[in-house]
Amino acid sequence: MVSMSSRMVEIADFPSVSLSNTRSLYVYLPPSYHENTEKHYAVLYMHDGQHVFSADERGGSWDMHVTADRLVSEGRMEEIIIVGIATVPHQRLNEYFHDNPRMHQVFDPPFAGERYETFIIEEVMPYINQNFRTLRGPEHTAMMGSSAGGIVTYNIGFRRPDVFGSIAVMSPYFVKAHFDERGELNEHPFYERYGTHPNLRVWLDMGGAEGVFMEKYARKEAERLVQDGFVPGEDLMLFLDPGAAHSQSDWAGRAQAPLLYFFGNIGEPVSIKLYGDDIAGVIGPVKQLNPVITYDSGFVQTLMNGAYHVESPELLTILPDGTLKPRTPGSTRITLQMGSLSADKEITIIEELPEFVKVAIEVKVPPATPASPMIYAGFEIPYSGEGIYRGSAMVPHGLSFTFKVSRGFGLHEKIGDPQVKRRSFTASSDLELFYEVEDWDV
Incomplete structure (x- = not known):
């Protein structure tokens, strides 16, 4: 089924032979698309397509259509087509993880990343090229994704630079970092490095308050890419976004930078x-x-x-x-x-300075909250009884967390005060924190 406004198209129930499932594709058409009918356009493919142009109960919107329209109207970026590829429920990590030996040390298979890659290149792209006026070739084709969508973007970019000439790897899920039952931090890198320097432009970023998605992971990979031959400021851009969390709103806030890098003019430094x-x-x-x-x-x-x-x-x-x-x-x-x-x-x-500081957290939840052994408040906090969760962890000195209390993926607290949209703390010394959840988003 295809539904269409003047410039937004949804292709519902798009079938995949490679993955044996269906999903929606969301297509943004640039301002001149219906007037300049001879013109063809570069294409940006994005993962987690259900959040590219709109929000749902699982997360906010990147509002990529708003950002692209603004940059085009300002004359800073060429017009492009953007294709948001939706996820299939309960298959996201499966599809976004390519198989490699390290993966098996951290996660349970199956890993369908290679088949998802085939789906995009051999099923989605031919459909888009056939039904929309696209420019072909890697110089006109880019990919963008965040978190697990960042690692699949990284893998596809380095595996298929003959298809994608630019990749935006945002807050990539390169390392599984978690606090064990003793509150000690465990770090398990699970991504595969390629050690190559293909004809590829790489945007790599991380927020400064993403907690266990640490700045150092993006910085270290950027340094390794330089060792592989990439040149900062030319075919590699690194951005460590001060104060940014691991959320759609933060990715939306900096998405204009890779758009300018891939399809526009970054301009001149001013500060x-x-x-x-x-x-x-x-x-x-x-x-x-x-x-x-x-x-x-x-x-x-x-x-x-x-x-x-x-x-x-x-x-x-x-x-x-x-x-x-x-x-x-x-x-x-x-x-x-x-x-x-x-x-x-x-x-x-x-x-x-201490390498680690102790952060103790107590969370009180509403009486009607469904029972759960753990709750997330920057890190996992175990249930202590009577609507109270308590836990502690030894956190690297200086690490910042910005978050909402959560009892599962997409099950976040509702914060009543509009001035306080998220919780935050920085582990600069031992901390004892107390949070009270007023209600849950539904």
Whole structure:
């Protein structure tokens, strides 16, 4: 079934031979599509298609049609077609995970990533090319996805650069990081590195308050891609988004950057700002600054290597990648210069910072809440009885969490105060936190 407004098309019950199931495809057509009938357009394919243009009970909308229309109207981006490929209930991780030996150490099979890849390339793309006026070839074809949709984008991009010339890997689920029953953090990387440098443009990002989806995972992969031959600012863009959580609204908020990178003009840098902890220990966890460049187009990126100056180098040195190397306690100012732009930050060095801090959380839920052994409040909290959940974890120093209390995928709390849309905390010291859930979204 095909339903169509002037520029939004839903192809319902689109069948897959490769996956033996059906789903909806959602297609955004650019402003001139019906007027300029001889013109053909580049195409962006997106995962979790049910959230690309609208919200549902499981999550918010990326509003990609709004962002694309705005960038086109501003003259910053060429017109494109966007195809949102919906997920099939209870098959999302199965379809988004390619098989590799590490996967079997962390998750239970089956892993249908290869068949999902075939579905897109051999079933979805031929249908889109046949029914819409598309430009063909990798230089006109991009893919975007977040979380598990980020890892499947990464895999398909590196496996098939002959098809996709640009990939946006947003908040990728590269590592299963979780707190065990003792509250200790366990990290299990499960993605496959390719060690290649195909003709591919890569956008890679992570939010600064995604909890166990840590900035370091995106940064480390970006550094490895540079070792493979990618050039930051050219065929690789990294953005560590300060304060951003693991949510559709945060991905929607930065989606304009990869759109500009793939299909537009990123413009000229207008400012640079240094983010990151302002305290470091001679003994303790390694701290790394996040220099964010903002452009006149709204484009943003993290500078991977910069020219830093330390006011008191006897206290602290800093590597070009922003890694702090404290020498002795004190306070000093760091300055970053990039052309005519500069940014500075005061850093305090103390003798020792803890690698981990203890975060204890108690959550009270409404009486009618269905029984559940665990609830999520930044990390999993076990049931203690009488509508109370209590738990604790040893959290890496400085790690930030922004979240809603949840009792399952898509089953979030309803926050009554419109000014407080989400909970947040930063593990800069031992914490005891109490949250009360007023009601649940339905």
